[in-house]
Amino acid sequence: MATAAPTAAGFQDCRNIWVSTLEQLAEADPRIVAVVNDSxxxxxxxxxxxxxxxRVVNVGIAEQVMVGVGAGLANGGRIPFVSAASCFITGRALEQVKADIAYANFNVKLVGQSSGVAYGELxxxxxxxxxxxxxxxxxxLTVIVPADAWETAEAVKWAAAHDGPVFLRLSRMPVPDLQIPNRSFRPGKAETVRQGGDLTIIACGTTVHLAAAAAERLATEGIAARVLNFSTINPLDEEALHAASATGAIVTVEEASVRGGLGGAVAEFTAAHKPVPVERVGFPGFLPTGSVDWLFREYGLSPEGIEAAALRALGRRG
Structure with missing residues (x-):
């Protein structure tokens, strides 16, 4: 059985891994450039x-310009990694992401830093x-949410080699290395963190190790929970979702809004193909000011909160 669990020595800030990987790639490929918004x-x-x-273009605090510059560089044969806080690159510059990058299908790599609630009290x-x-x-637009340092490095390497627009969602919060043997990074394919047939927990990014810890708690109650790392949000691994539905109940866990995010995508799929109970663990909307730890606990993004959601899903199963 493949399992994942936090290890004290394994917690890393994945932003360090992303830039060390980018530097290695840039050494070998002069087309790689970085574009930032004073960040x-x-x-x-x-x-x-x-x-x-x-090979660094700093446009200042002008996110729309930043994305447009990235599009222009890609049109000129460069491979731009456009990096900024995720809230600004997707909020302030959404029209440019849509029209200049996705609609034009330009080879731009968008890197949303400090995603989710990583800024906490701000x-x-x-x-x-x-x-x-x-x-x-x-x-x-391929959307990838790495769960740990290894996956971050693999995602950056894949994005650089991929011909097409990519969004990498990175956090500033340290996460543990997932202890999974024989790992292989395959965009669009879910990674099995733990086997189980009683229900499926689908998680991404900073919540994957929490889902694995919740599965450990459920195991003490005689419940075998499958845990999947859905590091690719777009496109979704539909084969894995079919298999998840077959377990009869699903819990989704994300450091994001449950409205339209991973949980929404899974609910859309199951409703269309095989309706099963789906419990979505995430954020309901605008959040109060508070530390990251408090926000996670308050909204159930903890082993205990995920365990409770799993029990609710099992209770709804017919």
Whole structure:
């Protein structure tokens, strides 16, 4: 049985991994450039800028311009990684993401930093919990939410090699390495974190290790929960969703709004193909100001909260 669990030594800020990977790729490919909105520091691009000073474009606090510059660079044969806080790259520049990147099908890699509620006490203006719902309808935009350092590195490498628009959603919150043997990064394919047949927990990003911990708790109650890492939000792994429906109940877990996000996508699919109880763990809307830890606990993004959602889903199963 493949399992994943937090290990104290394994917690890492995935932004460090993203930039070290980008630097390695840039050494080998002169087409790779970075575009930022006065966010070199928060994007962890300081060392990249020192190594490649002529390959960083800082447009200042002008996110719409930033995305447009990325589109222009891609049209000129470069591979731009456009990096900014996720709340601004998807909120302020959504029209440019839609028209300049997705509609034009330009080879731009959008990197949404400090996603979800990572900014904590800065409140709703800096929370990025609506981004899944905004981006999912852009059918040709691949949306990837890495769950740990290894997956972050693999996602950056894949994005650089992929010919087409990509959105990488990265957090500033350290996460543990998932202890899964023989891992293989396959965009559009779910990763099995833990086997189980009584119900399925589908998670992404910073919540995957919490889902695995919830499955451990359920196991002590004699409940075998399957845990899937849905690191690709768009496109969804429909084969995995068919298999998840076969377990009879599903819990989705995301550091995002349950309206239109991963939970919404799974509910859409099950309603159309095989209706089963779906419990969505995430955020209901604008959130109060509070620390990341408090927000996670308050809205059930914890092993205990996910366990409770699983029991509710099992109670609804016919």
């Amino acid at each position: 070199v520091g928060s994007s962890k691009l300081n060392s990249f800028q020192k190594k490649f000073p002529d 409140g709703a203006t800096h929370h990025s919990i609506e981004d899944f719902a905004w981006l999912r309808p852009l059918a040709n």
